[in-house]
Amino acid sequence: MIRKERDAGEPGALTTAARPCVTSEILNEARRALEIEIQGLQGLIPRLGASFERSVKLMLECGAKDGKVAVTGMGKSGHIGIKIAATLASTGTRAFFLHPAEAIHGDLGMLGRNDLVLAISNSGSTEEVLRLLGPIRRMGLPLIAMTGNPESELARRAEEHLDVSVAQEACPMDLTPTASTTAALAMGDTLAVCLLRLKDFTPENYALFHPGGSLGKQLLITVADLMDTGDKLPLVRESMPVKEVLSELQEKSYGLTAVVDAGDRLTGVFSMGDLTRLHLKDPKLGFMSLPIAAFVTQSPRTIPPDALAARALNVMETHNIRALIVVDNEERPVGIIGLYEVLRAIDY
Numbered sequence: 001m002i003r004k005e006r007d008a009g010e011p012g013a014l015t016t017a018a019r020p021c022v023t024s025e026i027l028n029e030a031r032r033a034l035e036i037e038i039q040g041l042q043g044l045i046p047r048l049g050a051s052f053e054r055s056v057k058l059m060l061e062c063g064a065k066d067g068k069v070a071v072t073g074m075g076k077s078g079h080i081g082i083k084i085a086a087t088l089a090s091t092g093t094r095a096f097f098l099h100p101a102e103a104i105h106g107d108l109g110m111l112g113r114n115d116l117v118l119a120i121s122n123s124g125s126t127e128e129v130l131r132l133l134g135p136i137r138r139m140g141l142p143l144i145a146m147t148g149n150p151e152s153e154l155a156r157r158a159e160e161h162l163d164v165s166v167a168q169e170a171c172p173m174d175l176t177p178t179a180s181t182t183a184a185l186a187m188g189d190t191l192a193v194c195l196l197r198l199k200d201f202t203p204e205n206y207a208l209f210h211p212g213g214s215l216g217k218q219l220l221i222t223v224a225d226l227m228d229t230g231d232k233l234p235l236v237r238e239s240m241p242v243k244e245v246l247s248e249l250q251e252k253s254y255g256l257t258a259v260v261d262a263g264d265r266l267t268g269v270f271s272m273g274d275l276t277r278l279h280l281k282d283p284k285l286g287f288m289s290l291p292i293a294a295f296v297t298q299s300p301r302t303i304p305p306d307a308l309a310a311r312a313l314n315v316m317e318t319h320n321i322r323a324l325i326v327v328d329n330e331e332r333p334v335g336i337i338g339l340y341e342v343l344r345a346i347d348y
Helices: 023-042 050-064 076-090 133-138 153-157 179-198 203-209 213-220 242-251 272-281 309-319 339-345
Strands: 002-004 014-016 069-073 095-097 116-121 143-147 160-163 235-237 256-260 266-271 323-327 333-338
Touching (some): 023 179, 050 116, 050 143, 076 116, 076 179, 133 153, 143 153, 235 242, 242 256, 242 266, 266 272, 266 323, 309 323
Parallel strands (some): 069 095, 069 116, 235 256
Antiparallel strands (some): 256 266, 323 333
16 A cells, blocks of 8 residues: 655655565465466467567577667656567577667667667557658568557557567556566577577587586586596406405496497496496395306486586486496596586586
């Protein structure tokens, strides 16, 4: 509830007076708001069609000509536009945010002849945005409009229109942009994802734009950067007796060893866990003189040296293992990488 309260310092200032409420009321209101936002997003799906396809193609053509996507919008739509421009830029589509009020005072010079404009306005009648339409048309730039009103002036004057209308806002007064801004943001993400897929954008491409922090480390560090090689790689031949394999297990810190055949190709791995299980089955240790080939775990999880360290981490966590043998194209062990080394390197 909002009330007017006269204050010695600020006569007539508006203040917010909170009334007592119970936990169930808070949760009910939260659920109501989320349900409205979800319904707004679900309403976008059946509206995806030819105009969306043409919009994506226009953006692809813009990139092919070395053009940029200029995203513009005022107020809350502007904030959404900033995020959409950032998402496009980070996923391989050159983009920037153009403030409409600043644009008509000189920032239109940021636009190039091969650029495209994505204009966002829930009403489709935002004055600052509409004032850009004449200059954009004279410059011959394609215009995609994202509005909540297909009959608006902005929608009618654009080459393509993306309908992001919602039945109601999550705001109980149906005034504050909430569900409508969520819908616009989701539509922007959808454009970015489609463009990403059509461009065959890879994690390596993504890494080029995200070199900083833990995200950059996850995307830039490869298995080859972290793996142990040479004498640090636990490695035995399949003909070796189990008793001779023990020294390899004890001297190396990984708790397992790679087992190779006469051609140096990986045939399996043998771990301290395997040894314990053999001991429980045969307390008299009759297995110790037998070739290790009889006891290896065949077809173990492996990884190539050029894989991202984050992928190695995912494999180890998914399959609950502490280390991976690194193999080349001919399945020959060239290194080993451990769980804790990866965790330390990428700051998880």
